[in-house]
Amino acid sequence: MESTTTPTAATVRVRASELQGRGWLNTGGAELDLEKLRGKIVILDFWTFCCINCLHVLDELRPLEQQYSDVLVTVGVHSPKFEHEADPVALAAAVERYDIAHPVLDDPELVTWQAYSARAWPTLVVVDPEGYIVAHLSGEGHAAGLATFIPELIAEHEAKGTLHRGSGPYVAPEPVARDLRFPGKVLPLAGGNFLVSDTGHHRLVEMGPDLATVVRTIGTGAKGLADGPAEAAEFNEPHGLALLPGELAAEVGYDVVVADSVNHRLRGVTLADGRVRTIAGNGVQRLLEAGPARVDDDGAAASAADLGTAALEVALSSPWDVAYSSALGAVVIAMAGTHQIFAFEPASGAVSIVAGNGLEGLLDGPADQAWFAQPSGVTEDAQGNIWVADSETSALRVLKFGPAGTSVETAIGEGLFDFGFRDGDAGQARLQHPLGVAVLPDGSVAVADTYNGAVRRYDPASKTVSTLARGLLEPSDVLLDESGEVPLLIVVEANRHQLIRLPLPKNALQVDEGAAQTQRPKTNVAPGELALKVNFSAPTGQKLDDRWGDPTQLKISSTPPELLVSGGGTSVGLSRTLVLSPDVPEGVLHLTARAAACDGPEDANGEIPDHAACHLYQQDWGIPVLLAADGATELALDLRGMD
Incomplete structure (x- = not known):
C-alpha cells in the first residue's frame, strides 16, 4: 500500500x-x-x-x-x-x-x-x-x-x-556466558599480550599471547559511562583501540585511546593500572554545529576543519575506529556517524576534520570535498597514508598527505549499492561491508571483508585483489602479528566471539562469485519532468527556524550523472522539479533533505528565542529508478510526515 x-x-x-x-x-x-x-x-x-x-x-x-x-x-x-x-x-x-x-x-x-x-x-x-x-x-x-x-x-x-x-x-x-561477546578490535601490547574491545560486554579485555587466556578486564561490563579505576569504569560498545607513542603517552598520562562508540566519546586508558578517563567528546551525538540552527550548503560539520582545542566540548558521532598517525602527529578517527575522518591531538586537545564533508556516498578528490559512507576501520602504512574500510560503500579508501593538501582515493569499491565477492583487477573487485584494515609486510593491505566472511588482500603495486581466508563469521578487524618467527594475521571473528591466527600464504586464493547490487524495488518514473516533494512537519512544540532564511535544503545528484538533465545541485526548499533524460533507461537518484527546527515557546513577537534548543533533521535517499513512458511524474518522500 x-x-x-x-x-x-x-x-x-x-x-x-x-x-x-x-x-x-x-x-x-x-x-x-x-x-x-x-x-x-x-x-x-x-x-x-x-x-x-x-x-x-x-x-x-x-x-x-x-x-x-x-x-x-x-x-x-x-x-x-x-x-x-x-x-x-x-x-x-x-x-x-x-x-x-x-x-x-x-x-x-x-x-x-x-x-x-x-x-x-x-x-x-x-x-x-x-x-x-x-x-x-x-x-x-x-x-x-x-x-x-x-x-x-x-x-x-x-x-x-x-x-x-x-x-x-x-x-x-x-x-549465554562467554569470555568475549562480539569483540570489535584488537591492539598488540608490549610483552606479547593483546588488548581487545569486548564490545558486547561493554569492556576491554587483555588476552594472553594464546588469544584465549584472559589476563585482566577493564570496565565493569555494565553499559554506561564512568571514569575511574579498571574495576569501576564503564563503556558503551567500545570498538577501536590506538596505542600512543611512548613520549606522548608519558606527557598526557594515558597509553591507549578507545573509540567508545555509543557514548560518542574517546576514552584514555593507562595500561599500568587500567584507569580510564574521558578525553574527547561531550556525549551529545553530532548532528549540527553549536549556535544558530541553519543549514549551510555542505553541512554545518564541514564548515570548519578545525573544531577547536576544547576536546571535551566537541560533539562526536559513533567513533568506530582509531589509529595513531605519525604523519599528522594525531589520532585519526573513523567517525562512522557523520561519514568523516576526524583527528584528535592528545597533547593540545585539538579536534579537527581531516576528510569528508558529511555527505554519504563514494566521491574521491580533495579531502574537504570527499564523500565517505560509515568509515569503520583505519590504519597507517609506512608512507604515512591512512587506509580506510568504508563499510557502506563496500570500499577500501586511502588518504594521502602531500604538499598540495590531503586527497582521497578509492582502491576498491563502486558505490553505496554495489558489493559482491570478486577478486582480480581492483577496478572490478568487490567487497561486502568491510570493517577492518591492516598493512602487511610487503605493503599490501589486508581487509576484514565482514559480510563476505573473508579476509581479502589488496596489492597497491599490481592493483589486484585476492582472498587470504574465507568461512569466517563476520570478521571485524585484522592485525599483523610479528611476534613470532613468521608473520601471521590475527583476525577478530566477531560472531564466533574469538580471535584466531591465520598464515599469510604466498599465493592467495582467487575468488569470483560476481558483483551484486542492493536489490531494492525500482521506482518507475517517466522521462522528462519529475515533481519532487519532501514532506516535513515540525514536532509539536518546535518551529522551523527561518531567522536566517529558508531552513530547509535539498541536495540532488544521480548515477549515472547523465540521468539528471536539470534540477541537480543544492538549494533551499523541500520541493523541486527534476528533468530526467529519456536516453538513460535506469539509474539512482541521490537525495539529501535537511530541515532545522527549534524548540518553543515563541516570544511575544512569535519569534524563536535566541536560547532555544535547535534540531537538525536529515535523511539521505538513494532511489533506484526505472524510466518508462507510463511511469510516475511525481515523487513524494517523508522526512517527517504526520497524519
Missing part, C-alpha cells in the same frame, strides 16, 4: 498493512500480527543491521520503550540492504549484539518494507491503537517529537476506550 502521510486537515485514515516476513525474533517463538497488537501504540522501525543511523534509532527509542512499556510496542522490521543481512543466523546475532528488547520481524524479501512504502533506512511508522497509520518518519533524531506525540495518542485513545494497558509481546532470550 502507498501510505499518505502529508499533514493536511483531511480526515482520510489509512489502515496499516499486515506484517509479513520469514519469521519473528524476541517473541518466544510466537507469530505476531496487527490484530494481536490492537490497543497498543505501535512503532514500526524499518532497519538493517549494517546501518549506523539505524543503530542510533535503536538507542533513541530505548527510553520511550521503557517509559511507555505498558502502552507502546516497538516492532523492528529488518529489511536487509546487503546479501549477508538476509541470513537469518546473522540477523539473530545482530539482534543479540545490539541488545534489542522488542520483537523483530525478519523481512528478507522486503514485503512489509514495500507495503509501507519505505524508501530509506531507518524509517519509522507509527500505528495507533485502532490500527491506523498516524506518522511516517525518515532518518534519525525523532525521539523528541515522539516523546510529545505519544502522550497525545495515549490521551486520545484512553478517552475513546481504545487503549489497552499491559505487558507487550517481547520475550527475552536466554543469556
